[in-house]
Each structure stands twice: as C-alpha cells, then as structure tokens.
Amino acid sequence: MAGRTRPDKVVSITSGRPVTSYDVARHAGVSQSAVSRCFKPGASVSKKMRARVMAAAEELGYQPNAIARSLITRRSNLIAVLISNLTNLYYPEVLAELTQRCSAAGVRVLLFTLSREAEADEVLQLVWPYRVDGVIASAQLSPAHVAEFEKRNVPLVFYNRYLNSVSVSSVCCDQEDGVRQLIDGLYKAGHRKFAIIAGPPDSVVGVERKTAALERLEELGIEDAPVLGEDYSYENGFNSVNELMAAGGGPPDAVICANDVVAIGALDAFRVNHGLVAPRDISVVGFDGVGPATWKSYDLTTIRQPVRRMTEAAVSMLLAMIEEPEMPRERRVFSGILRTGSSAKFAE
Amino acid sequence: MAGRTRPDKVVSITSGRPVTSYDVARHAGVSQSAVSRCFKPGASVSKKMRARVMAAAEELGYQPNAIARSLITRRSNLIAVLISNLTNLYYPEVLAELTQRCSAAGVRVLLFTLSREAEADEVLQLVWPYRVDGVIASAQLSPAHVAEFEKRNVPLVFYNRYLNSVSVSSVCCDQEDGVRQLIDGLYKAGHRKFAIIAGPPDSVVGVERKTAALERLEELGIEDAPVLGEDYSYENGFNSVNELMAAGGGPPDAVICANDVVAIGALDAFRVNHGLVAPRDISVVGFDGVGPATWKSYDLTTIRQPVRRMTEAAVSMLLAMIEEPEMPRERRVFSGILRTGSSAKFAE
C-alpha cells in the first residue's frame, strides 16, 4: 500500500454508476445529510464542512440527482411547453425566449410539439407522469382539459390562446386592437375595397383576427369584403390571391392577411401572376412581425407582437402560480406594435 | 352513515395530492406491487386483476409517477436536445421532427437553447442533474465536453456538428458534396468569377462550407474568389454584397452563400441597391432548403438537407446507444438534395 498516491478516487470517477451523495460523504468523511445540506442554498453548514464537502464533490464530479430530489420535494423544476405549429415562423422565437427565461429562473423545459391541434389529449397523457410544476400552452385545449389541470393542481398559462368559457391565465397579443390599427391606417390612406385572407378556422387567434377585421370594416361602412383562405401558409396567401383575381371584379385596394407569411404569399402572387406591385397597385398587411417581414422584397406593414414582454409575462405568471397556487387567474393582453413598411399605402 | 352512495372516492379525486399506486391498491383491494405490475408492459398479471386495477386507476385518475420510476429503474426516459440558434430558420424544422420522433419512441425531450455557442459549459451543468438517458447536440461542444459524456456514460449524438479529434456519433449533411454540386453546376453554366459569403467563423458547418467552396474553386482553377461575411443572417448577405460591390471590379458571376437566409439577403442587395436581378445579371446559391427558399421572390438554387432522414437517424442512433452502451461510435453523412431555382444560371 505504500506509495499509492490516489486511493480509490480514480475508481469512483471512472466507474460507470453516477456519483451519489453517499460517495461524496464517504470520500469527505462526513454524513450523507451533511452533503445534502451543502447543496441546499439556505442551509446551516459550517465553513469548514462546506469546504470539505465541496472539495470531495468536485473531485468526484458529483451533481445532485434532480430526479431523487423531485421525488421528495414534490417539485420537479420542470415545466412543459406545448406548441402546436413549430413550423409557423412566429413560434421559434417564442420558444427560444421561453426556454431562455425558464433556464434563467432555474426551471427546465419539457417540449411537446403537436402536429395537429387535436393531439392535445394524447400529449397531456405524456405530460402528467412527469409531475411538471406547470404548463405553458400555445395549443388549443378544451374546457375539459383545463378542468383536468385544475383537478391535478397543475398551473397553466395559455400563450396566445384562451377560452372564454373557463377561467384560465393567459398572455395574449391584442389581435383586435392590432387589426384595428391596420385597417384604420389603410382606410385613412384611402382604401375602400378590402379583402381578407384568413388563417385556419381552428385557430382562435386566426378567427379572432378575421372577426375583428370584419367588425372594423363594418364600422367603417364596408360590408362586402370577401374572405378567403384557410391556413397560415405562404401557399394560402398565394393561392387565395389567385382565386380572388380569378373571381373578376378587379383587384381590391387592400388585403388583410392572417399573418406575415400569408401576406408574403399574397404579395408574391400579386406581383408574379398579376403584375401588381405594392404599394403602388395594391396594399397588403400582415401580422406578427416575424423576421422575413423586414426583408426588402416584402417590407411588410404589420403588427409586431411584443414577444419578449409576452414570454416574460407568461413565465413570470406561471412561476407565481407555482409558488402560490391560490393566485387568481389573470389575463394579460399586450398591444402589438405597428410596423409600417412599403407593402401598403398607409396613413397613421 | 346510511344512505351514503360514494364513500371516499370523490375525496381522493379532488384531494390536492396526486394519486399514487397505494391509493389505487387500497381502492382496488390489492397489493401495491400488483398495481405496479399492471402498468408494466410485459408483466404477468391475471385478466381479473388487471381489470380491477385499471378500473380503480381510471376512477382515481391515476398516472404512474415517472419521477419515482426513473429513480429505481435508472432510466429517466428523458433526452436533452441542445440547440444553439433556434432563430436560424433551419432549426425549428429539425426540432419539430426530433421531438415528434422522440415522442413516438416514448422519450421526452428536455430542451436547452444556447444563445452563444460558448454557453455549452453552463448548459451541461443544467443537464447532468436530470440524468437524461442521452443527448442530441446541435451546438458546438469541446473535446473536454465530449470526454465528460464518456465519463458519465451518457450517449451523445451530434447533429450537423462533429469533432474530428475525438470519436463521437454524429449525423451530418454532406456539406462538401453539397457545395461541390452547387459550384459545379454554376461552373458548367459558364460562371468563372465567384464570391463567397461565409457564415460565422465559430460554426463548424459554416467553416466547412466555406473551405469546401474554396477547395472546389481551386480545383477548377479559380483562386481569387473573395470571401466576406461572418454570420447566418439576412443582414450578413445584404451587407456583404454591398461591400463586395463597393470594392469595385464589378459584380461577380456567382455568389456562394453560407445558407439560404444569407443568399436571400444577397439577392435583395443585388436587386435593390445595384439593380442586378437573378438569374439574368447575377447567380446566387444558398444552402439548407428552408421554407422561404421556395418563395417566388427568391426561388433559390440550394441544397436541401434531408431533415426527416437526418432526424430519424439521430434519434434511432441515440436510442440504440441507450439500449446498448457499447455500441461503436458512428458517423452518418447524408447527401443534400439539389434544388434548382431561378436564383442562378445553372447546368446540371
């Protein structure tokens, strides 16, 4: 035994099994509880103890097992994020912001993407077993789903969704106000003949934008605006314009689109297939303010959603609900920010 | 007590605490182990027992606690996905595919987004405590990081990254082959004066694309191609073209861009600031095959990465490594698919 420099240290490090608090305790010659305490923020540990334990932990590459901790504390430090259309250009930004804010708050993100909005049922079955501390949902849930959250005492915050039949916390962009800003600016600029290219009928946000547009137009005395379209895709914008033009009656003055990508598709159809260039011959507006909206070929007039504020609100609301389950439900509505580009004649 | 219809059933359901296997056992009048077995796929349970337990579970809304299960089985059924640039248009698609495939395979995804590639250190500290079964990393990790994976016996698969100094599994798109296809087609179409707009110098993929381009050009006897640019943004494409034109010497015949978004920025700069329209006056090619590449205003000639195959490969490799840790490391390289659009004069 003489001359050995490192006892079983190396063995511990290279052994397959992850290092536990017992290993650290043994190595440091203290109790296992002491190790645990050293890794708990506000615990009462002597300086000396802490130093010894931390040194041992460092040496062995110890990291507390979050799974075991969750079991006893009944806090997983996990939240689930449900997103329906990651391919919608708007969501990657939201997701990036959400995960970053959660990380900063010491919470991990379990991601669930739904390909169809109807998948919620199955996805929730996958969520429950992990005892997540809360859920941020940017996907359509039914009142029954929301009731299950209540029953299970799992805090829920909707992002750009909500249900008016039940009480639930949510963060939204004010679609109605945004649409109003767009239409008013177009109207002021002299447009009278409008058309609407709507999003998917099963998207609350999409329906809200469409409805708000029709309402505002009616208030302005315009009642004959055609409504086309059925999803959030470029193709929807493109094809809807072709339909619109094929219907005869000449081009509209202005087209209200379900979102930016639809607007981009519409602009391309007008230019490529019908020789109409914005803002000279036609005005097109979008919604969301995604990256490509500012690309020179499109330069959209649109409503930019304040994503950073909205994600911040969603995360902080959820964390508050986790800390204080009796927190009253709250609906936070953010106004979008008008961006005027050259896709429309517009008067602010 | 006479006349009561439902004993403590309702209490169990509405009580705050999640339902455990003990609750179910009591309710069904069987042992707790029996309940556990009923939820384990291949266990030996009588039909009668299963029916009774399942009924009780259903009634109480029982879902096995995945956290507790993980603790004893040493399998979290969690994998971590590390992504550096969610705002890079290419990644949302990758992420959506990855999570969907993982869900299908019964594995949950813990998402970590890195804002700077250098953040890997801190992020890994957040990953280890959750005892994830494996990691898919589309972010730059150092050999030291990879060594830590080895030490901890955590399977790792790189997605569009790799390190040639260490042995690690990875799924990549063949950048070199893709670039070659692009350049050869451009060369064949008569282009001789090339320029390169590169991506970020700390992106392996970006550097590889640039290097491959320079090499191929050299093989074709072209040695004076200027290299500009420094990231994957639209602005990079836009500004680099302006720089290129400001340098004098007239426009190049063809521009090789780090990715599609850069190519789009370049096309816009040529058209808007210099009156050069593709493919008549200029040829521009991109890489990735993201959605906007097919928009009519750009219609890029580009290399489409076979995302579905690549994500499928990544997930199945990781799952295989989880099942069989001694699995040899493997590098799977997929050829990109040429898409010819009208952003370049091109000869196949």
Added chain:
DNA sequence: TTGAAAGCGATACCAT
C-alpha cells in the same frame, strides 16, 4: 452545526 433515520413513489426480487 452535525448525524441518524424516516420517507417520497415507484420497481424488482423473493417467497408463497
């Protein structure tokens, strides 16, 4: 301040 011991909610092995 420290250590011993009791859970957290499941799985797994062992008898029966």
Added chain:
DNA sequence: ATGGTATCGCTTTCAA
C-alpha cells in the same frame, strides 16, 4: 399470479 420488502438518491425532521 400475487404480496411483502428492499431499494433508488435525495430531503427533512429530530436528537445529540
């Protein structure tokens, strides 16, 4: 096929 019991790795009383 079923029930009893040890165990996973931690946190949390409770004494000392």
